[in-house]
Amino acid sequence: MIKKSPTAAVLLIGDELLSGRTRDINLQQIASYLAPLGIPVRETRIVPDVEDEIVEAVNSLRVKYTYVFTTGGIGPTHDDITADAIAKAFGVEISEHPEVTAMLAKRYEEMGTDYTPARRRMARIPHGAQIVANPVSGAPGFQTGNVFTLAGVPSVARAMLEDIGPRLETGAVIHKITIRGRGLREGDIAEPLGALAKEMPDVALGSYPWFRGIGDNGVHLVASTIQENLIPLITDKLEAIISATGVQPERVEDANA
């Protein structure tokens, strides 16, 4: 029997992700961290620094997916409202966590930095939450039920995932192969690809065209399956589909290259 996989959603919080000023990288690094654990990200939302929007998104995602990962809004400034929003979403109180306060006070003392009221805000944790360690900059994230609240700074979010990993139930790992056809057009392979998708229902087949200009276009075909033994067969079939058009198929490790 194949184990049913846990699922994840990612909630990215911050006005500047929506305005286009900042291009998010946290979704990619969370998805890449979870993939080898067999936990696919099934939905992502980006909301502004507005409490009601955060509360609504958290409550809608946490009942639908096994895990929710939020990033952003847990710093010391006035626009950092995520911790309060999470407390509100769970209907719990929030206050300074004694151990976190002690840890931050010690850290700032060692740095010769004042532990100001703004910095104390970073010790405010929803009641009942577990701490998520932040080895990079000290101020922790936290876990409230199935919701993990991480920093928005990518290097900090990445470090926090290491502390979270052991707490997660793992699932069936999805194996992937990507084949590239330079100059290939989707319309040239759509029929045999669709037929193959029907023939192999245990494999998800995706077709991703790129077009950066004349002469720099093509298609990436991606096959995903939890049945690793199907990978050689599906690779041959995808290569044959591309070859039949006269295009030389190429296997790619990093399809973003």
Add this chain to the structure above:
Amino acid sequence: MIKKSPTAAVLLIGDELLSGRTRDINLQQIASYLAPLGIPVRETRIVPDVEDEIVEAVNSLRVKYTYVFTTGGIGPTHDDITADAIAKAFGVEISEHPEVTAMLAKRYEEMGTDYTPARRRMARIPHGAQIVANPVSGAPGFQTGNVFTLAGVPSVARAMLEDIGPRLETGAVIHKITIRGRGLREGDIAEPLGALAKEMPDVALGSYPWFRGIGDNGVHLVASTIQENLIPLITDKLEAIISATGVQPERVEDANA
């Protein structure tokens, strides 16, 4: 009286955005296109190539925001299911649009390419929808009520926005200034920044720390307001807040740099 601004949501469709294989750029280019029109993006969702998920997201976003922009899933392959999902979301039929079919047939004939059943799929448009021109690769997007359905390929999505622009109701443009403090820590400016946010309620103040490693860290302060005349004053105040910490403030044009 200040005009109430229209709002937008972006719905990015595609398994590979969620898996981390592809890093989205369409949100940024849609937000950047809409900003000078005074249409802020207020929410973004990313969903997989699953019809029910697309339908649910479209229906939840289209009642909440003035406009919804979707990207992805309108090509010729079996995993391109967005047009059907939009039709389902609006409860309308979908079939080949006579003018689009004629246009594509002519285009492929000129290219010496077969107009196959798969390519004909790209002429399937929800009934009642208006066409959105695609000058890059031919197959159009479409507008269904307040929902605009664009291609996922960034160069095509960008071109489609040009055709949509004149259809949009514009709002009050948001003016922005970004000041950088290299080496600055958020905790050093959180109190005066919070006080300034209270003092100037018509200005949204955001604080965005970066930390790429020791010596490559700092904070971007971003002020946003529809009152352009406040920009010089707020710039002075933000620079003064940074200067008070001993850090030299820098004005930045492109905060991603």
